[in-house]
Amino acid sequence: MKQYKGFLIDLDGTMYRGNEVIEEAPAFVNTLREKQIPYLFLTNNSSKTPEVVSNKLNQMGIHSTPDHVFTSSMATAKYIKHKQPDARCYVIGEIGLFTALEREGLTITESECDFVVMGMDRDISYEKLAKACLAVRNGAKFVSTNSDIAVPTEHGLLPGNGSLTSVVTVSTGKEPTFIGKPEAIIMKEALSVLGTKSDDTVVVGDNYDTDIQAGINAGIDTLMVFTGLTPYEELPNLKTKPTYHVKNLSEFDVK
Amino acid sequence: MKQYKGFLIDLDGTMYRGNEVIEEAPAFVNTLREKQIPYLFLTNNSSKTPEVVSNKLNQMGIHSTPDHVFTSSMATAKYIKHKQPDARCYVIGEIGLFTALEREGLTITESECDFVVMGMDRDISYEKLAKACLAVRNGAKFVSTNSDIAVPTEHGLLPGNGSLTSVVTVSTGKEPTFIGKPEAIIMKEALSVLGTKSDDTVVVGDNYDTDIQAGINAGIDTLMVFTGLTPYEELPNLKTKPTYHVKNLSEFDVK
Incomplete structure (x- = not known):
């Protein structure tokens, strides 16, 4: 080996x-x-910060610091930063995604965005999806943290980010760049x-x-x-x- | 002619x-x-009752009664009624869909459903979508009022029911029966x-x-x-x- x-x-x-x-x-x-x-x-998993993930690992006896953790949200932020360092992003997601984008110095905005960025959002709404569709139709680049169709939970397989992302894909006809x-x-x-x-x-x-x-x-x-x-x-x-x-x-x- | x-x-x-x-x-x-x-x-349009649609037409000088109106929600309710007269339905939709199903005497339920029924819902939530996915994975028949990917509005093209339905389709791998x-x-x-x-x-x-x-x-x-x-x-x-x-x-x- x-x-x-x-x-x-x-x-x-x-x-x-x-x-x-x-x-x-x-x-x-x-x-x-x-x-x-x-x-x-x-x-x-795009929803958690590296600090939260690292804590969970340490509690299980698996040694880690936040620097040992790399989420699809962090990869997404780095990908956008490389593409356009001053990018303005309209974001659907949870704290892990917002934090990752902010840490890369990207601008999070509700209007005139360069990128529509989607990650897992258990507070998804029609208004959020509508804004994403309008921005993508208006020419914004479309990026999604990961294409997982389902998330295993104690209740069963719940919708994953890939299935939430499909609302915008199906409505606009534009495929996202998946990162994860x-x-x-x-x-x-x-x-x-x-x-x-x-x-x-x-x-x-x-x-x-x-x-x-x-x-x-x-x-x-x-x-x-x-x-x-x-x-x-x-x-x-x-x-x-x-x-x-x-x-x-x-x-x-x-x- | x-x-x-x-x-x-x-x-x-x-x-x-x-x-x-x-x-x-x-x-x-x-x-x-x-x-x-x-x-x-x-x-x-699955969201409105025939009374509301008929009123709009009359105000425009187009003669109609509610009996002159047939929505995709009403067709969906009749379709389910023919398939299974005592069907229990888990429903994502607006008043037009709930009213149509009730008028056909179908049972609307949050648990143990025979059908998952999706229509346009501008109050969509992750929890609603999660319940639909679990029910479809559990064997419920999957019906959607219509496959329209976008809805024209004064703000532009917003997500249509076909794109909302895709969350469940993509997550479960099960295609719905579209009615409209x-x-x-x-x-x-x-x-x-x-x-x-x-x-x-x-x-x-x-x-x-x-x-x-x-x-x-x-x-x-x-x-x-x-x-x-x-x-x-x-x-x-x-x-x-x-x-x-x-x-x-x-x-x-x-x-």
């Missing part, structure tokens, strides 16, 4: 399931720390934060369609773990196999 | 534009009355209300993609009028031509 200089690690299904830590996760992260290998937790996994965009922004190159880095995740596919799309090696969404029985059916796979993270020997 | 026993007449773009009556509309309807030819106004134009379903329900047969009836409308296509899909003759959405210049490009076309309704000689 190759010696990697950086790890991009998924959260839900890889480090925890909902509010329950995955048994092998804390030791895996401790091994990375002992070997002084940089790691970044990569999540499509499985897109390569979040991976490139994450590499830039982690400071490693794609061929020195490995993506760790449980969800073939997002985590592993993101690695494949960005040309980064992948470690698939069967503690989350994609069942082990699916492995033979996967068209492009992950670089490595393990039943749980204790089976992976970090060099 | 054939002598028709019934007219199915579109509203916006055919009888009025927004709040402005179309000049030739009142006389056209008066001719139908004088000749005692039954007519029904057919609208994809251009579907044949609303036309069949309308013929049943009007009491005429498809080959004795003509559909009048300005929108090729909804009004005229609905006639074509239901095997009903069509009269296209160029006072609304589809411009006259489009006529040569239409794949299936309307049975008749006139620049305005004064050009159509009612037999």
Whole structure:
């Protein structure tokens, strides 16, 4: 097995399931720390700030600071900042998205925007969607944090940001640029934060369609773990196999 | 030109534009009355009751009673009633949809529904959409009043019911049964209300993609009028031509 200089690690299904830590996760992260290998937790969840995510991990015994967390909202903010540093953004989202855009120095506005930015918003309204549609029809660029169609909760699978985003897509006929996994965009922004190159880095995740596919799309090696969404029985059916796979993270020997 | 026993007449773009009556509309309807030819106004608008629609028409000098109005909500209620007379419905919509379902004696419920019914709802919320997704995933039949992606307003094109419905479609992977134009379903329900047969009836409308296509899909003759959405210049490009076309309704000689 190759010696990697950086790890991009998924959260839900890889480090925890909902509010329950995955048994092998804390030791895996401790091994990375002992070997002084940089790691970044990569999540499509756009609604939380890195501080909140880091707190949750620490409470589970998984060592992290806010600097170890990279959300789809943070990737979205960096993507827009690179495209247009003085961009004016009309935003539908929660605190994680607003905070990320503000931290990149972008302007959040209700009028005359360059970008319409959509993330998960459990306070979505017709008025918000109407403003987004008008701005996109008026020529604003259209960006969405992630294309997840559903969010697992204790009540069942609730609408994800990808399904909320579809209101604007269907109404205007304009497809958004999605940023989160499985897109390569979040991976490139994450590499830039982690400071490693794609061929020195490995993506760790449980969800073939997002985590592993993101690695494949960005040309980064992948470690698939069967503690989350994609069942082990699916492995033979996967068209492009992950670089490595393990039943749980204790089976992976970090060099 | 054939002598028709019934007219199915579109509203916006055919009888009025927004709040402005179309000049030739009142006389056209008066001719139908004088000749005692039954007519029904057919609208994809799901949010209003027939009483409200009829009032608006009367204020414009277009004779109507609530019995002359057939909305996509009323068609939806009749469709569900035929499928399952004791159906329990979880409903996202406005007063026009709730009223229509209640008048057909259907049960409106928040739990254990047979049908998820979606119509235009300018008070849409994440919670409403989440409940709809859970019910559809749980096996409820999925019906939507109409597939219009946008609604013309004085502010511009705002999201239509078809785009709101897409949240549930995208999140669950289940396509709804759409009822309104251009579907044949609303036309069949309308013929049943009007009491005429498809080959004795003509559909009048300005929108090729909804009004005229609905006639074509239901095997009903069509009269296209160029006072609304589809411009006259489009006529040569239409794949299936309307049975008749006139620049305005004064050009159509009612037999």
